[in-house]
Amino acid sequence: MAEAATQMKVSDEIAITITKMNKWYGSFHVLRDIDLVVNRGERIVICGPSGSGKSTLIRCINALEEHQQGSIEVDGTLLSSDLKNIDKIRSEVGMCFQHFNLFPHLTILENCTLAPIWVRKTPKKEAEETAMHFLEKVKIPDQANKYPGQLSGGQQQRVAIARSLCMRPRIMLFDEPTSALDPEMIKEVLDTMIELAEEGMTMLCVTHEMGFARQVANRVIFMDAGQIVEQNEPEAFFNNPQSPRTQLFLSQIL
Ligand code: ADP
Ligand code: MG
Secondary structure (H helix, E strand, O other): OOOHHHOOOOHHHHHHHEEEEEEEEEEEEEEEEEEEEEEEEOOEEEEOOOOOOHHHHHHOOOOOOOOEEEEEEEEEOOOOOOHHHHHHHHEEEEEEEOOOOOOOOOOOHHHHHHHHHOOOOOOOHHHHHHHHHHHOOOOOHHOOOHHHHOOHHHHHHHHHHHHOOOOEEEEEEEEOOOOOOOOHHHHHHHHHHHHHOOOOEEEEEOOOOOHHHHHOOEEEEEOOOOOEEEEEEEHHHHHHOHHHHHHHHHHHHH
């Protein structure tokens, strides 16, 4: 399994650079001196205890949360309060959450074409063709005219992934995409993510699916109390964790 990950290419080109980034919620210092460079094609799994700042970090990368110190650069664009930069970064970064956040009153197809039509001004027919392409990719083209409530959780999450892909992102962020799913549906979502990884998508995934981390990640990052405590390639990370905090965490989840 580890071989699969090493065969996937990582380019020398840099996709994301985070330098000395700090964030506070009011007086609460939630992210501390985060330094992280992500190369194009990298697949990074972020793990750590609840409340350690994983979601906040992911959300800072596409400006769903504001950081107060340090810098975040995505594809050469500096994330600043300049709305143009924020728009540019968001157009390149797709995101999938634990709760799929599909629009319940729109069909699966409409969920997938909404942003391309209204944000990108893509002609409807073209947007629908693209949507069908990605619904085929996540293996549910036959559900295109149903509503989210008629689909299983695993299917809804795959729609959410397809919907993100319709915006042609260069980077995908995942925040615990399988943690709201029944066990039998986890695999179908992970399989979709594995396929994306194999196609070279740059991915940052917050997940506690350690089998996925071993198979797909080229780097695992452990966060605790707002810091990156440790990072390593999966084999070394799981077999030989250095920090006592990482050791404790792994002993609790493995
Ligand atoms: P994780 O994803 O690792 O569980 P989060 O990034 O969600 O952690 O949260 C990190 C810390 O920040 C937690 O203590 C959480 O309670 C706090 N927090 C998260 N969101 C907010 C917010 N909007 N306002 C204030 N505190 C928050
Ligand atoms: Mg979280």
